[in-house]
Amino acid sequence: MADEPQRHRIRIECPECGNFQLEPAMVVSTQCRNCRAGVSVFDGKGVVRKTSTVRIAKSQPDAEPEPSTPPPAPLAPLPPKPTFLETLQRLLNPPAPARELTCFACKHEFTASGNAQSSQCPKCCGYLSLLDHEINSLWERSIKTCGNVLIRKNGIFNAASLTCHQLTLLGSIHCPVICSGDLVIRTHAKINYPVRCRNLMVEKGSRVEFLGTVHAETANIRGTVRGQLTCTGQVTLEKRSQFHGLVRTTSLVVQSGANHFGTVEIISADTATPPTI
Numbered sequence: 001m002a003d004e005p006q007r008h009r010i011r012i013e014c015p016e017c018g019n020f021q022l023e024p025a026m027v028v029s030t031q032c033r034n035c036r037a038g039v040s041v042f043d044g045k046g047v048v049r050k051t052s053t054v055r056i057a058k059s060q061p062d063a064e065p066e067p068s069t070p071p072p073a074p075l076a077p078l079p080p081k082p083t084f085l086e087t088l089q090r091l092l093n094p095p096a097p098a099r100e101l102t103c104f105a106c107k108h109e110f111t112a113s114g115n116a117q118s119s120q121c122p123k124c125c126g127y128l129s130l131l132d133h134e135i136n137s138l139w140e141r142s143i144k145t146c147g148n149v150l151i152r153k154n155g156i157f158n159a160a161s162l163t164c165h166q167l168t169l170l171g172s173i174h175c176p177v178i179c180s181g182d183l184v185i186r187t188h189a190k191i192n193y194p195v196r197c198r199n200l201m202v203e204k205g206s207r208v209e210f211l212g213t214v215h216a217e218t219a220n221i222r223g224t225v226r227g228q229l230t231c232t233g234q235v236t237l238e239k240r241s242q243f244h245g246l247v248r249t250t251s252l253v254v255q256s257g258a259n260h261f262g263t264v265e266i267i268s269a270d271t272a273t274p275p276t277i
Contacts, residue, residue, distance in 0.1 A: 012046045014039055101128060101146050102180055104163065119146075133164075135171070146180070153187070167197075176212075183216075185223075200229070204240075219249075221258075232269070 009022045012030065019034035029040045039046040082090075096114025103110075103121040112119040112130065119128045132147040135155035142159045143149060149164040151157055155171035162173065166181040172189055179197035186203045194212040200219040202208055210227030218233040226244040229235065234251040237243055237258035248265040 010044050012039065012041060012044075015046055015048050099130070099146070101130075103128065104144065142175075148181075200231075202241075210245075 008025050010025050010027070011020055012023045012027070013020050014032040014035065014037060016037040016039075017032060017035040019032055021030075021033055023030050023041070027041050029038065030046075031037070032039055037048070039048070041047075098111045099114050099116075101110055101112050101119060102108070103124060103126055105126040106121065106124040108121055108123040110122055112128075117130050119130060120126070121128060129145040130147050131145050132149070133143055133145065134150045134152065135157060136152045137154060138156045138158065140159050142161050144161070144163045146165050148166040148168070149162065150168045151171040151173060153170045157171070157173040157175060159175050161176050161178070163178045165179065166184070167177060167179050168184045168186070169189060170187050172187075173191060174193070176193040177183065177191070177195045177197070181197070182199045182201055183195065183197035184201045184203065185206050185208050188207045190209045190211065192211045195210065195214045195216075197216050198218075200214065200216040200221075202221050202223045202225055204222040206223035208223065208225050208227075210225070210229075212227075214227060214229045216229070216231050216233075219229060219231050219235045220238065221236065221241045221243055222238045224242045224244075228246045229243075229248070231247075231249040233249070234253060235247055235249040236253045237255060237260060239255050239257040241255075241258045243258075243260045243262065245262045246265065247260065247262065248267060250267055250269050252260075252264055252266070254260060
């Protein structure tokens with residue numbers, strides 16, 4: 001434009017500041033070089049631009065519209081259906097029922113899963129083993145568990161103590177015994193140490209000699225027993241059973257054909273002290 005002849009240029013006056021500047025003869029709009037105001041040109045005269053020019057971008061045909069509402073959350077997948085073998089295994093091996101436990105330390109009673117192998121007392125946080133033990137030979141380690149203990153015919157328990165839920169004795173034992181459940185004796189045995197249990201059961205044909213004291217809630221005698229027995233509940237001497245010694249109990253039942261040789265002391269239920277399990 002600097003080389004354009006002067007006859008092809010016109011003189012435009014800015015309507016805002018009055019500045020004069022040269023523009024091409026075919027100019028339609030321009031900008032003042034002094035105040036930077038927009039100027040429209042009509043019939044060779046500059047007028048104020050009343051409307052501003054706005055560019056509108058064209059919409060993209062491939063662009064996806066934004067959703068007005070968020071899409072719904074996907075549903076959680078359904079658990080897979082059990083197979084035939086899993087269903088058969090559940091029928092053949094149903095889950096074990098819940099177990100009632102008593103803490104060794106604080107004597108707090110609570111419930112634990114039947115399939116658990118250990119638990120923790122919710123009151124004192126003490127550890128409780130729920131394992132079962134089966135003894136077939138000489139055993140010289142103490143056992144303290146809420147599970148069951150089975151001493152086989154060739155089993156010999158020779159340790160410091162035995163604490164469990166249910167004890168089934170077919171062999172021999174040489175230590176103090178504490179059972180929170182049943183003590184079942186099915187052999188000829190001599191027990192030299194104190195015994196505490198919930199229920200004492202001496203099976204038919206068994207002969208047992210207790211040299212230590214025996215404390216239980218109930219007792220069911222079918223064989224021959226010698227010793228001192230203290231029960232807070234009922235003692236039953238079944239047919240052809242024999243008991244030699246002192247029986248201290250709240251109730252004594254002697255069936256026809258049973259024999260008792262010794263002393264019987266009947267105590268009241270109020271003064272009877274339950275065994276410490």
